[in-house]
Amino acid sequence: MQIHNHSFRGVQAPRRGLTIALRTLCLAALTAGAVSGAGVPNARADFQAGWVAYERGDFLTAYNEWQPLAEKGETRAQFNIGVMYDEGKGLTQDRSKAIEWWTKAAKNGDAQAQHNLGLAYLAGTGVGQDYAEAVSWLKRAAGSGLIRSQYALGRMYDYGFGVEKNEAEAAKWIRMAADQGFDKAQYNMGKRYRDGIGVTKDKDAATKWFMAAAERGHVRAQHYTGLRYLSGDGVKKDAIAALMWLTLSARAGDRAAAKDRENLVSRLPRADRQQAESLADKWRPKQASAGG
């Protein structure tokens, strides 16, 4: 194991004298977490002490606290060490080691480990891509009520990855996540009702779900919600509300929303524009669900 725990002196730029003491701008990121120095396990391992160190960025201490616990079978320590390997956090990135630790935790019933493991099989990170294995772990995590896993499992049914394609079954799982406030699932339900994917087409229901996701800060859903206030699909026409949603989406970087916003701005009186801007300034997202 290698730990990244050193500080370096700056080097003078030869020509411009532009030495910038930059604690890592992207480079640590791009070089996949190089680290050095071996850790000596402490006699007394303590999960909380490990967490405090982890939060500080002292990954050597975190690892030393968690590793003995993980070896003894403590699932949350196994899970966290898996994350450290997966993200190259303090350790040289090694996704196959992440899989090993997550598998232990998953077999011990840890739902988040089951979820991460399922996604690793889906993406083929650290392990050979295996859709059936992905579905099997996601089902276990989704069955424990993890919202993100319900959503991910729904997508597998949509595509027929590792299971027989079944859009109604997909809608069932994604609705479960949407009902619990997961914005991505709500947006997905909006599209399903708009296009009739695994559900019967229903403009009003589409608008309802797009609005629910928009209220939680989903940028694309904010764009669609703005358009629906303009067209009056599933909601009473309201140009000021339309402009507010298009403004929020545009501010968050949605270029298509920015174009639609410009078109609308040119047609609205100044007072309406100001009111919409002011509403957008005051707007705050509804508490998003933890995503489970």
Next chain:
Amino acid sequence: MALTRLLALGLLICFAALPPAAAAPKTSPEEAEKFIRALGEQAVSVLSDKSIPLADRETRIRDLLRKNFDLETIGRFVLSKHWRTASPDQQSDYLALFSEFVLRTYARRLGGYGNEQFKINSAKPLGARDAIVLTEISRQAGPPITAGWRVRDSDNGYKIVDVMVEGVSMAVTQRSEFETIVRNQGLGGLIEILRAKVSTFPARPS
């Protein structure tokens, strides 16, 4: 040595990548350098404050990167010809997930780091429109890492449109990886893989 050769090769690839728009303004290397320096200084101030919880440092780095990377330009370039054949929903799903993937990868790896030192070696024009700012990060173990930041003066101000590490263009590398995935598993497969990569749970306190 090999490193220099790699850098040269990377620069060549970079020339080929991201073709400029015909009437677009040129990016001033001096301004690009100022832009990268300012970004670096902001990153330092976030990363050096260890009183902020790790997850919050990551979020701040992420916001900083989101503001300074032109993720839509990079995302479209990386998807290459498949962008044009994608449905509007696929395009928006892909762009959202690709942006999330880039930001999450960098922010999570960066959040816990600190203490390396960074200097700007040079800034020069690149292609017809961009500038490249070459930087060097000193490390205790091993040779310094060279990184190039391809900067474009866009409608929304200066933005990073590619990163070159040890002479290799991240955008070009990613494009070839994505091409393989789309060929074997379709665009839907790529979208779900990106979704999987951005949907894992982080470490937790209990």
